[in-house]
Amino acid sequence: MKTRNLTLMTDLYELTMMQGYFKENNNETVVFDIFYRNNPCGSGYAIAAGLEQIIDYIQNLQFTYHDISYLRSLGIFDTDFLEYLRGFHFSGNLYAIPEGTVVFPNEPLIKIVAPIMEAQLIETAMLNIINHQSLIATKASRVVWAAEGDGIMEFGLRRAQGPDAGIYGARAAMIGGCIGTSNVLAGQMFDVPVKGTHAHSWIMSFPDELTAFRAYAKLYPTACILLVDTYDTLRTGVPHAIQVFQEMRDAGIPLTFYGIRLDSGDLAYLSKQARRMLDEAGFSDAVISASCDLDEYLIASLKDQGATITSWGVGTNMITSKDCPSFGGVYKLAAIWDDEKKEFIPKIKKSENSEKITNPGNKVIHRIYLKETGKIVGDLIALEDETFSESEDLMIFDPTYTWKKTLLAADTYTLREILVPVFQDGICVYQSPSVTEIQEYCRKELNTLWDETRRFINPHKVYVDLSAKLHTIKNELLGSI
Amino acid sequence: MKTRNLTLMTDLYELTMMQGYFKENNNETVVFDIFYRNNPCGSGYAIAAGLEQIIDYIQNLQFTYHDISYLRSLGIFDTDFLEYLRGFHFSGNLYAIPEGTVVFPNEPLIKIVAPIMEAQLIETAMLNIINHQSLIATKASRVVWAAEGDGIMEFGLRRAQGPDAGIYGARAAMIGGCIGTSNVLAGQMFDVPVKGTHAHSWIMSFPDELTAFRAYAKLYPTACILLVDTYDTLRTGVPHAIQVFQEMRDAGIPLTFYGIRLDSGDLAYLSKQARRMLDEAGFSDAVISASCDLDEYLIASLKDQGATITSWGVGTNMITSKDCPSFGGVYKLAAIWDDEKKEFIPKIKKSENSEKITNPGNKVIHRIYLKETGKIVGDLIALEDETFSESEDLMIFDPTYTWKKTLLAADTYTLREILVPVFQDGICVYQSPSVTEIQEYCRKELNTLWDETRRFINPHKVYVDLSAKLHTIKNELLGSI
Secondary structure, rough: OOOOOOOOOOOOOOHHHHHHHHHOOOOEEEEEEOOOOOOOOOOEEEOOOHEEEEHHHHHHOOOOOHHHHHHHOOOOOOOOHHHHOOOOOOOOOEEEEEOOOOOOOOOOOEEEEEHHHHOOOOOOHHHHHHHHHHHHHHHHHHHHHHOOOOOOEEEEEEHOHHHHHHHHHHHHHHHHOOOEEEEHHHHHHHHHOEEOOOOHHHHHHOHHHHHHHHHHHHHHHOOOOEOOOOHHHHHHHHHHHHHHHHHHHHHOOOOOOOEEEEOOOOOHHHHHHHHHHHOOOOOOOEEEEOOOOOOHHHHHHHHHHOOOOOEEEOOHHOOOOOOOOOOOOOEEEEEEEOOOOOOEEOOOOOOOOOHOOOOOOEEEEEEEEOOOOOOEEEEEEEEEOOOEEEEEEEEEEEOOOOOEEEOOOOOOEEEEEEEEEEEEEOOOOOOOHHHHHHHHHHHHHHHOOHHHHHHOOOOOOOOEEHHHHHHHHHHHHHOOO | OOOOOOEEEEHHHHHHHHHHHOOOOOOOOOEEEEEEOOHHHHOOOOEEHHHHHHHHHOOOOOOHHHHHHHHHOOOOOHHHHHHHHHHHOOOEEEEEEOOOEEEEOOOOEEEEEEHHHHHHHHHHHHHHHHHHHHHHHHHHHHHHHHHOOEEEEEEOOHHHHHHHHHHHHHHHHHHHOOEEEHHHHHHHOOOOEEEEOOHHHHHHHOOHHHHHHHHHHHHHOEEEEOOOOOOOOHHHHHHHHHHHHHHHOOOOOOOOOEEEEEEOOOOOHHHHHHHHHHHHHHOOOEEEEEOOOOOOOHHHHHOOOOOOOOOOOOOOOHOOOOOOOOOOOOEEEEEEEOOOOOOOEEEEOOOOOOOOOOOOEEEEEEEEOOOOOEEEEEEEEEEOOOOOOOOOEEEEEEOOOOOOHHHOOOOEEEEEOHHHHHHHHEEOOOOOHHHHHHHHHHHHHHHOOOHHHHOOOOOOOOOEEEHHHHHHHHHHHHOOO
């Protein structure tokens, strides 16, 4: 799967613009930023994800003979441009915030510094990949947060928006903190745990529920989670499960990981009744897992109601991010290299909608942490040539309400540049960590947020400020148009 | 892309159940149905899509050496079962409602008749594919309906949930009636029109908007749609576009397909003002296109407000089906072959939630049309061995409110069996039509619905009834559990 060539997976206008730049003899180096304007799902943060697949995509960029023939058949591309495409490869620089990092609106998740023809082509696929995985990683982190330490299993493949949404959605869900996925291909590709037991069809394929449970327990005694709702959860399902657990115990089979799964009905009520029945039968370490249209709100509510579920399978609502199924990453031109002045000229896109105005220039992001707590104070977007010292006071201010100022005293804060080099002159200089490593990094990243930023309702906003120099340039550009 | 091997793209439990059937020496032939319980997006219907990819998936089913090694590494599969997987292929029958057909809740979109081990493995991938494409085809058909004959272009690749969601989402959107997609790879793979012009970055890469427009018009004079909102739509964008159109006219360049694109702001107001400005300048045949977070409701509202837009680019909300991003297709065991009785024994899944009770047996679907109008009266699910004659009266009744009866007089209606054979004994016996052919078929299919079923608010329900025989069997099974 890693060698899939997605070169033509781009919007047609990227190619018509490329031909335009080609015909205009314009292949200046430019800066493009990928950023987003609002956190998904009403969240106070997002989680960056998808970089490994973007690297694969760029490394596999190549117009095949078949691709060139197809483009020729469209009747809008000239021979000289098609000849150029035949030798196309990415020769530019790419900087990215590593996967698993918590991120905020209006800061570049990825910065491309490349000839405009190359930078233009790769817009659509990069947005597609980062928008999808960042969305699902963010959603998953919320579901995991709601479960307060219980394990969340990703079970959404059958309702994902196509194969990749299932495969890379599982990857992103693992980054966001899930303990495993039902998706075997994702398990194979990303070396993450795969989970699952049986479906209603298993039960129905036997003459009766008890026989089906016995057969399953015989086969999988060390991971014996029985689905109890095929016919009647409390009247037959749980009693039959208890009977089988008792038979295992009587036969001297060690009950290591065993229990029941609820997949319908009132989970609060059913789990409490099932817990009582299991406990009374002497199976107090039996797990109760559940999987029924769950999301972060439902899990939090079930926790509040005292549901005795400790293992959660989450499908549709996580794999599609149902309440917010898109992540609004955009790709905007921020600067153009001036070969005479030997510097980047900042560019801005104006808009009647002030939140749609872009941040100009070749920028970096300094993440500011409070030394005492290790928590994030905010992010400071600055120009690449600005320097800051942790041993000096730092004044930050809201870019819209500039009178809202905060003074950080010298030596009370630390700074970390969060955009790292990924491609330099077309060569990949970055080694993606494994998904498990990204997951662990993400767990630590989430701990740099205050709980107030993680809560679901009205989360505390983390400020993303502009340096004074960048703020001035932005306002000058806005005034000059 | 057609030869992608997705064999491991299955839920782990399919494999653990398969091993269970293997160990139990149970590989009886079974009937599984894929059906859904509610139309997406509050629609009165859905459109079946994805069959071609399901065929590809089944034809490419093969556990590679690498796959077997991975499964062995999980430590839950025995050597004899892994050996069986090595030779695995699909040997069963598959029946499906052809792509582009309008469909309704509770009827089998796909019916599998196969040994249970095979039928179980393919559940997840088939659901993934059909759930995704049927969702987007349905959503697209709604957007197309709202546009009242204007062309809808699919522009969603960058916000789709991963590459496949963009690629196969574009395919489904074309089936639902879009006139083209921005996705070049989808254009190549499915031989459908690709569309697009330029982005804001094109404008910003030039010293000024007018120069950018002139450069674009010089390059693409025969498809010259200029994006007018980079700086100020009415103050600079539209006047500059008019100036360029005038220069083209003055230079004797034929203005064939030309106009403007609005991508932000109040589309009703801006389009009316732009129309007036274009008309006054003598460009009354200039197209006004728009693309800004559109969906079927917004397009209908803009139409109501007298917006002068006649070409629509629809992205995020269609490619993700934003208001309803999943299609609830499920896969349920309906019957098991009894080798002694030489017949299928119907099976049922009970549920406290009456809408979740399944329809048992080996079934077929007779679609009933009124001869006079060609419109659908309803669908009748019956057992495979039942026969019906159009020359006899037909009494149909609501399966829940059985006193709601309708008598169709002989010779006033026609019947059509809508499930067609796709695989027989593992061999594909079906040739998928091209996407363009499916689109045309779908257009005719939608015309078999009354407008009342197509409206967005409270659509008229098309009834899916059960034959008297099937209804009796279902009730007997419910009583016997």
